[in-house]
Amino acid sequence: MLGVAGLTAAAMPAMAQGNGQITVMAYGDSIFRDNYVSAVIEPFQKASGTQVQYFANPGSAQMLGTLRSQKGDPQVDVVIMDTTTAALACAEGLVEKVTAQQLPLLNDIAQQARDAGGECGPGVTFDNLVMIYNTDNVKTAPTAFADMAAPQWRGRVGLGGPPNIQGLALTAILAHANGGRWNDISKALPALKAIAANTQTFDPKPDAVTVVVSGQVDFTTNWNARAQLASIQSKGRVGVVLPKEGTAFQINTINVVAGSKNAAQARAFMAYALGTEAQKAFTERVFYGPTNTKAQIAPEALNRTAMAPQYRDSIVNIDWAEMQKLRDSWNQRWRREVVTAAP
Amino acid sequence: MTLAATDTAPHLRLDGLVRHYAGAPAPAVDRVSLGLPRGALLALLGPSGCGKTTTLRMIAGLETPDAGRILVGGRDVTALPPHKRHMGVVFQSYALFPHMTAAGNVAFGLEMQGMPRAERARRAEAALELVGLAALAARKPRQLSGGQQQRVALARALAIEPDLLLLDEPLSALDAKLREGVRDEIRALQQRLGTTTVFVTHDQVEALAMADLVAVMNAGRVEQLAAPEEIFERPATRFVATFVGRAARIRGVLEPGGVLRAEGGAALRAAGAALVGQVEAFLRPHRVRLLGAGEAAPAGIENLLEGTLARRVYTGEVVSLEAQTAAGPVTAEVHASAEGAWREMQPGAPLRLAFRANDLLVFPAQGAAA
Amino acid sequence: MIGWLLALPALCILGIAFLWPLAALFRISLNRTLDSGAMEVAVTGESYAKLLGDDFTWQLVWDTVTLAASASAMAVLLALPVALLVRAASPRWRGVLALMGIAPLLISGTARLVGWMAILGDQGLINVVLQGMGVIGEPLRMINNWTGVRIGLVESLMPYAVLVLLAGLGRLDGRLEEAAATLGANRVRTFFRVTLPLAAPALLAAWLLDVVLGISAFITPKLMGGGRVFVLATEIYDLALESVNWPAAAALAMLLLAGLLALLLLRGVFSWLPGRRA
Numbered sequence: 009m010l011g012v013a014g015l016t017a018a019a020m021p022a023m024a025q026g027n028g029q030i031t032v033m034a035y036g037d038s039i040f041r042d043n044y045v046s047a048v049i050e051p052f053q054k055a056s057g058t059q060v061q062y063f064a065n066p067g068s069a070q071m072l073g074t075l076r077s078q079k080g081d082p083q084v085d086v087v088i089m090d091t092t093t094a095a096l097a098c099a100e101g102l103v104e105k106v107t108a109q110q111l112p113l114l115n116d117i118a119q120q121a122r123d124a125g126g127e128c129g130p131g132v133t134f135d136n137l138v139m140i141y142n143t144d145n146v147k148t149a150p151t152a153f154a155d156m157a158a159p160q161w162r163g164r165v166g167l168g169g170p171p172n173i174q175g176l177a178l179t180a181i182l183a184h185a186n187g188g189r190w191n192d193i194s195k196a197l198p199a200l201k202a203i204a205a206n207t208q209t210f211d212p213k214p215d216a217v218t219v220v221v222s223g224q225v226d227f228t229t230n231w232n233a234r235a236q237l238a239s240i241q242s243k244g245r246v247g248v249v250l251p252k253e254g255t256a257f258q259i260n261t262i263n264v265v266a267g268s269k270n271a272a273q274a275r276a277f278m279a280y281a282l283g284t285e286a287q288k289a290f291t292e293r294v295f296y297g298p299t300n301t302k303a304q305i306a307p308e309a310l311n312r313t314a315m316a317p318q319y320r321d322s323i324v325n326i327d328w329a330e331m332q333k334l335r336d337s338w339n340q341r342w343r344r345e346v347v348t349a350a351p
Numbered sequence: 352m353t354l355a356a357t358d359t360a361p362h363l364r365l366d367g368l369v370r371h372y373a374g375a376p377a378p379a380v381d382r383v384s385l386g387l388p389r390g391a392l393l394a395l396l397g398p399s400g401c402g403k404t405t406t407l408r409m410i411a412g413l414e415t416p417d418a419g420r421i422l423v424g425g426r427d428v429t430a431l432p433p434h435k436r437h438m439g440v441v442f443q444s445y446a447l448f449p450h451m452t453a454a455g456n457v458a459f460g461l462e463m464q465g466m467p468r469a470e471r472a473r474r475a476e477a478a479l480e481l482v483g484l485a486a487l488a489a490r491k492p493r494q495l496s497g498g499q500q501q502r503v504a505l506a507r508a509l510a511i512e513p514d515l516l517l518l519d520e521p522l523s524a525l526d527a528k529l530r531e532g533v534r535d536e537i538r539a540l541q542q543r544l545g546t547t548t549v550f551v552t553h554d555q556v557e558a559l560a561m562a563d564l565v566a567v568m569n570a571g572r573v574e575q576l577a578a579p580e581e582i583f584e585r586p587a588t589r590f591v592a593t594f595v596g597r598a599a600r601i602r603g604v605l606e607p608g609g610v611l612r613a614e615g616g617a618a619l620r621a622a623g624a625a626l627v628g629q630v631e632a633f634l635r636p637h638r639v640r641l642l643g644a645g646e647a648a649p650a651g652i653e654n655l656l657e658g659t660l661a662r663r664v665y666t667g668e669v670v671s672l673e674a675q676t677a678a679g680p681v682t683a684e685v686h687a688s689a690e691g692a693w694r695e696m697q698p699g700a701p702l703r704l705a706f707r708a709n710d711l712l713v714f715p716a717q718g719a720a721a
Numbered sequence: 722m723i724g725w726l727l728a729l730p731a732l733c734i735l736g737i738a739f740l741w742p743l744a745a746l747f748r749i750s751l752n753r754t755l756d757s758g759a760m761e762v763a764v765t766g767e768s769y770a771k772l773l774g775d776d777f778t779w780q781l782v783w784d785t786v787t788l789a790a791s792a793s794a795m796a797v798l799l800a801l802p803v804a805l806l807v808r809a810a811s812p813r814w815r816g817v818l819a820l821m822g823i824a825p826l827l828i829s830g831t832a833r834l835v836g837w838m839a840i841l842g843d844q845g846l847i848n849v850v851l852q853g854m855g856v857i858g859e860p861l862r863m864i865n866n867w868t869g870v871r872i873g874l875v876e877s878l879m880p881y882a883v884l885v886l887l888a889g890l891g892r893l894d895g896r897l898e899e900a901a902a903t904l905g906a907n908r909v910r911t912f913f914r915v916t917l918p919l920a921a922p923a924l925l926a927a928w929l930l931d932v933v934l935g936i937s938a939f940i941t942p943k944l945m946g947g948g949r950v951f952v953l954a955t956e957i958y959d960l961a962l963e964s965v966n967w968p969a970a971a972a973l974a975m976l977l978l979a980g981l982l983a984l985l986l987l988r989g990v991f992s993w994l995p996g997r998r999a
Contacts, residue, residue, distance in 0.1 A: 069962040076760070092758075093965055099759035163843065163862060169948045171963035208843075209865040210948025214831055224842050332758040335964060340777070347949050351862070413899050433902040434911075440903040446896035450918045459914075460904035511904060 027057035030270045030277060033071050034088040034260075036064030039234060039294060044088075047289040052280045058273045068093035075102040075265065082265045085274035088132060088281075091124040091259040091328050092173060098128035103263035104271075106130075111275070113282055113300075121259060121299035124328065129263035132281050133290070134297030135231045136255040136314040136323070137177045140217065140238065142226045143247045153182065153251045156227045157202035162351075165203060166219050166228035169210035169347065170339045174229050176331055177256040179338060184324045185253035191330060193338055200342075201349040210347055220246055231258055236295040236312045254322040255314050257297075360425055361386030362547045363393075363410070363515060368419035370405050379405045381571035382419070387564065389424075390545040392538070394552055394562035398594065402571040403551045404519055410549060411517050412436045423514055434463070439508030439546075443520040445500045447492040453479060453503045454488035460511035478510035479503070481540065498529050505537065509544065516541065516548040522557060534561060555595045559583060567591045589631065589714040598633035598712070599681045605630045605713060617677035620653040620708040629716035636671060636684035638710040642703040643692050653708045656681060660700045663693075674702045743978070750971035760967055768972035778973070782980075785952040788867075788942075789935030792874040793882075797928045799875065800882035801920070807883075808890050822883040825876055830940035837864060837873060837945060865947025873941040878934055882927040889923020929988045933981055953977050 032049065035041060041064055049060045065071045068089040075087065075097055087094075087103065097103045105127045108114040114122060114130060121131030141150055145164075150156070156165045168174030179200065180190035188195030212219045216228040217238040230238075232255075235248045262281050264274045280286055287303035290296055297315040298305060310316050314323060364386045371378040380402040387393045395403035408414040410421055412433035421429045428436055439460075447456050454475045461471035479485045482502035492500055501521060508516055521537065522530045538561045541548050552558050558565050559579040566576045567590070575587040586592035593600075603613040611621040611632060621632060642648065648655050658676030665687070672693060673682045683704055685693055696702070753763040772778045800822070807818045825833070840846045841863035848860040863869055897919065901911040939954035946955070953973065960970035 067962060069965050072965060095757065096759045096965060099755070099757050163860070167948075171959050173963075208862070208947060211943070211946065213834060213944045222838070222842075223844050224838060329757065333756055335758075339964070343777075343951065350949060411899075411903055413902070432907075433899070434905050434907050436903070437905070438903055440900065442896050442900060444894065444896055446894065446900040448897060448900070448915060448919075459901070459906075463901075463905035463910065507900075507904070517903075 027059070028270055028273045029059040029061065030085040030268075030273045031061040031063050031083060032086045032088065032277065033063040033065060033074065033084045036066055039237060043294045044290065047293045048281055048286040051286070051289070052277055055280070056273070056276055058276065060277065072097055072102075076100070079267075082267050082269070084265050085268040085270045086262065086264055086277050088260050088262050090173065091131065091261050092332060094124075094128065094261040094263060095126060095329055095332065097263065098126055102266055103128050104266050104268075106264070106278075111279060113279055116284075116300050116302045117282060118299050118301050120257065120325065121261075124257075124259040125261045125263075126329070129261050129278060130282065131257075131259040131299045132262035133260045134299055134313070134315065135233050135258040135260070136250070136297070137174060137181065137229060137258070138232045138235050138255065139249045139251050140220055140228055140230050140235045141247045141249070142220050142223060143245055145223065145226045146247070149247060150227070150249055151252050153178070153203065153229075153253050154199060155251075157199070157206060159206075161206045161226060163206065163208045164226040165207045166209045166212040166216060166225040167203065167207050168212070168216065168229050170342045171335065172211070173258060174231070175210075175342060176335065176338060177258065177326065178229055179342075180326050180331070181251075181254050181256050181324050190256075190324050190326055191334060193334075193341060197341070197345055200346045204346045204349040205351070207350045210350070217246060232297075232312075232314060233295045250314065250319055250322060252322070254324045255319070256324045256326050257314070259299075259328075260296075362389035362391075362424055363387040363549070364420075364422040365406070365410070366420040366422065368406065368409055368421070369417045370402070370409060370414060371417050378402075378417075378571050380409065380416075383568075383571075383573055384419075385566055385573060385576050387547060387549070389547050391563040392541055392548040392550060392561060394550045394558035394565045395568055396552055396555060396558040396565050396595070397568035399553060401568040403553075403568050406568070407517050407519055407549060407551045410515065411438050411440050413440075437511065437513055438515045438517055439511055439513035440517045441501075441504045441508050441519065441521045443523060445492075445504040445524075447500055447503055447507070449492050452489050452491055453484060453495065453506075456492070456503055457507045457510045460507065464511065474510060475506075478506040481509065482506045482536075497525055498533060501525060501533060502536075505540070509540075509546070513546065516546045518548065518550045520551055520553070522552070522554070530557075537561070559595075567594060569594070586633075586712060589633075589717065592633045592712050592714065596635055597682070598635050599679070601632040601634060601678045601681070601711070602716065603630060603632070603678075604628065609708065611711065611713070613678040615677045615679050617656060619656075619678060619711065621711045621713050622708050626713055626715055630713050631716050633712040633714075634681060634706060634710060635712075636682040638706050639681065639683035640705045641672065641683050641685055641691065641693055642705050644701075644703070646703070648705045651707065652705045654706050654711075656704045656706075658702050658704065660696050660698050660702050662698065663696070672696075672702065674704060676704065746971045746974055749967050750975050752968045754966050754968050758965060768968040769976075772969065772972055772976065781951055781953050781956055785936055785954075788871065788874065788952060789932045789938070792871055793878055793928050793931030793935050795871075795875045796878035796931050797882045797886075797924055800879050800886055800927065801924065803879075803883050804886035804890050805916070807887060808893075808895075819883075819887060822887075823880040826880045830944055833873070833877070834944040837869070841869060841872065864945055865949070867946075867950055869945040869947070870942050870950045873945040874935055874938055877938070877941055878931040881934060882931055885927035885930055886920070886923050889926060890920055893919050926988075929984070933984055936981060936984075937977065 034044060041062065045062055049062065053060055063084060071087055071089045072093050074084060078084065079102060106129055117130045124131040139150065139153055170176050179193055179196045182199045183192045183196035184190045186195045186199055208225050212228050216230040217234060219225050220228055221242055238246045239248045262278050264271060264278055268274045282300055284300050284303040287298040287300040288305055291298045291305050291313065292309040295309060295312045297313040366384050368380055368383040369378055370380040383406055395406060397403050405414060409416050412431060416429065420427055448459065457478050458471045458475035461474055476485055476488060479488050482505055484499060484502050487495060487499060495503065522534055525533060534557055550561060562579055564576060565579050565582045567574045567582060569590045575582060575591045582591060583596055586595060592598060601613050603611050605611050605621060605627050607627050609621055611619045613619060656676045656678055658674035660672060661675050661680065662673040664671040668687055670685050670687050671682050672685060673680060681704060750768055751764045753761045753765050753767055755761055803822045807815055807822060810818050838845060843860040847863065851857045863872065897915050898911050901915045906914060937954055939958060942950045942952045942955050943958065957970050957973050960966050960973060
């Protein structure tokens with residue numbers, strides 16, 4: 009309750025300036041967009057009087073492109089994008105830096121989410137890598153990524169391979185699970201090659217859920233929020249496992265665009281999005297983990313995220329800034345050693 | 352070429368050929384039957400759309416008749432595909448293979464017969480020699496003039512020593528100047544080789560000059576099949592009379608006793624008493640004689656018409672004098688070198704015209720019950 | 722003069738829609754990518770040097786060109802009978818048949834993928850039939866690999882080949898084949914001695930167009946390659962949108978463009994060779 013009160017106070021100056029209008033740039037797929045609009049944007053509009061335009065983009069790279077091309081004259085005020093891409097925007101000065109002095113709310117944000125933003129805006133959602141499977145074809149519920157390497161699943165596996173960050177996360181998780189640090193790919197390669205031998209596609213199309221539901225493959229890696237929704241919508245045909253090798257976060261950060269013409273309202277929106285009310289609402293709708301540690305999430309929703317207490321130890325901490333430097337060489341090793349291990 | 356061969360079985364016989372295109376109101380070719388002796392040249396003459404080209408294409412096997420038969424040398428070839436018919440065809444556009452030389456074009460048919468390379472080269476050269484083009488054997492069609500292409504096409508058709516030579520308007524793409532020469536060449540060659548030939552044309556002069564037999568076609572039917580002179584002088588139908596050659600038309604009533612009362616009031620002697628009633632008579636200009644003032648009609652010339660000169664048309668070799676008479680407009684033709692009073696005549700001057708009863712080609716009036 | 726004026730709108734569109742972005746792309750290709758992944762504005766050939774010095778780039782070029790060349794040859798081979806059929810059909814059927822030949826153009830990439838999954842997938846038509854007949858035990862893998870990309874590419878390139886061949890064969894005088902028939906050539910010999918040689922320029926034109934389209938094809942390798950088919954277009958996509966390394970993506974795009982321009986010039990040279998007229 010305190011958080012909400014603080015937020016309302018913070019939002020007041022924006023209202024005083026004559027409610028105004030901001031543009032928020034984020035993902036265009038309907039799962040993220042529709043739920044984010046109802047869970048976060050609409051309540052914010054009601055509370056602040058600020059109109060919010062949702063500028064939908066297919067992905068983070070396109071958002072970075074928009075920021076780069078509008079550098080001199082930004083038309084976007086707030087951007088929600090993947091941490092790896094946001095780090096580039098931060099380094100190129102495309103988004104504002106922010107400190108706990110400017111935004112005390114940052115002190116309530118999980119350390120990993122704060123680290124993900126560096127000097128710029130912190131993580132606003134946590135998502136994490138899981139495995140999904142077709143419960144009609146896979147009778148015994150799998151528990152580990154390594155289960156996909158069992159001989160009976162030859163040709164029945166779909167993986168998101170690098171340069172997609174799913175593949176990077178999977179590599180880090182398996183490196184960690186096999187006795188190395190997350191960044192030691194050599195520890196991950198044997199396990200990856202074993203799974204690759206069963207892999208039909210390293211780029212499931214049209215998407216990782218559809219190929220499992222249609223029966224084209226029986227397993228894919230996927231992000232948790234989407235997987236949970238698919239599990240509910242398919243009435244259990246899609247099973248979701250947080251594998252025992254562990255999981256890693258995909259973090260979306262929130263940033264105010266440098267040079268925003270509506271910076272006050274933009275900062276107010278950022279504060280609202282990081283606040284407990286918005287965090288709770290969004291998590292309970294689509295199972296993105298909250299980054300605000302004070303948010304009180306209903307247990308049944310929390311249990312569908314990696315933030316649930318029982319999963320706390322499974323999380324492999326990836327330093328995405330370091331990953332950025334490893335990305336090229338991991339990409340090459342995947343192509344030369346993992347993809348070629350598939351039939 | 353004499354027509355004495357008609358007493359033997361004709362080399363080409365068409366028997367009730369019909370071709371009706373889907374959706375067309377009337378057949379393109381309607382029950383065409385004719386016979387052609389070996390070695391003769393038949394001209395299919397008629398306006399465009401009369402069915403002459405369709406008939407030729409059916410003979411070649413490029414179109415399938417809906418009914419009727421085609422016999423060559425007594426053998427029914429109606430069901431044979433074109434490549435088994437052994438007929439040389441010269442297309443209107445020549446249809447030379449652009450990727451082959453003149454010699455290659457001419458040798459193509461021989462190659463298809465399986466003739467050894469050396470022999471077919473020799474035969475192709477001989478065929479080109481025949482049309483006077485041996486020197487251009489190595490040229491591609493596009494390096495040849497229209498007349499040369501035409502002759503290569505002829506050589507190609509003749510090289511296979513075909514059972515029948517079929518020519519589809521072979522002269523129409525040539526300059527008027529070239530046309531007459533090529534026409535005579537083709538005729539001479541055809542007579543020398545004795546190849547039975549069918550020739551499609553819309554040009555009556557071509558047909559009359561070249562053919563042993565002319566089939567005048569109209570609306571899918573053969574109106575008359577006869578030798579050129581007969582076609583011209585004794586047209587069997589009103590259509591033939593008007594399509595072949597020029598003629599003045601005289602409408603009137605033919606009375607018993609052979610008197611034609613023209614609409615303009617003139618009474619003329621005419622043959623053809625069987626056609627009593629409303630008639631149309633046609634009078635060819637070259638049959639009309641011009642009489643000098645006071646000159647009596649020569650004996651045996653039954654009809655004399657007086658009129659006034661309406662128009663004089665000079666075309667070099669002949670002069671046409673068009674007169675207004677009591678039988679309507681009648682034209683007389685005078686040789687340009689002939690002396691006479693007509694040379695000084697101005698329009699409006701009186702004119703006397705004479706012709707024989709037999710010169711009036713009488714047909715039932717169009718629309719009148721026959 | 723009036724000709725230039727009339728062409729002005731098209732030239733403007735060309736300038737705005739093609740040349741300007743191209744210039745922007747070239748400019749980006751000269752920027753520098755820092756270790757952090759961030760892009761630094763600079764004028765450097767580092768991205769080009771790195772790409773040209775990388776064996777993987779040349780592997781990509783080889784794979785892309787051989788894929789495009791073989792798929793195009795197959796597409797032209799399959800398009801030829803279609804074009805011949807359309808040409809031989811009565812005018813009433815010609816339009817319908819031609820439309821069927823180019824119908825794949827009207828279908829979006831995703832819809833096409835779904836269709837191919839239903840045919841080539843593990844539970845697809847072919848595998849179900851073959852397994853039902855006992856011909857095979859394990860399903861044949863015909864999608865999510867090079868085979869799938871080849872099949873998909875042939876299908877997507879075929880309509881263009883059909884269009885080029887229809888235009889080319891349309892100029893081929895049907896009397897030539899009739900002439901061959903009257904000279905004793907049956908259909909087969911007529912085809913090989915007359916139709917095919919005369920269609921050769923159209924076949925070459927269709928093949929070259931398909932090669933150009935095949936080299937720049939992105940959707941089919943991306944959707945049907947299962948992440949194991951790497952060609953230039955997918956690599957540019959990955960560099961731009963996954964690795965977010967714009968200078969490298971732009972440099973590779975420029976190299977691809979240069980290659981395609983060279984190919985088109987080659988085609989121009991072909992058509993100027995003597996003896997290719999009409």
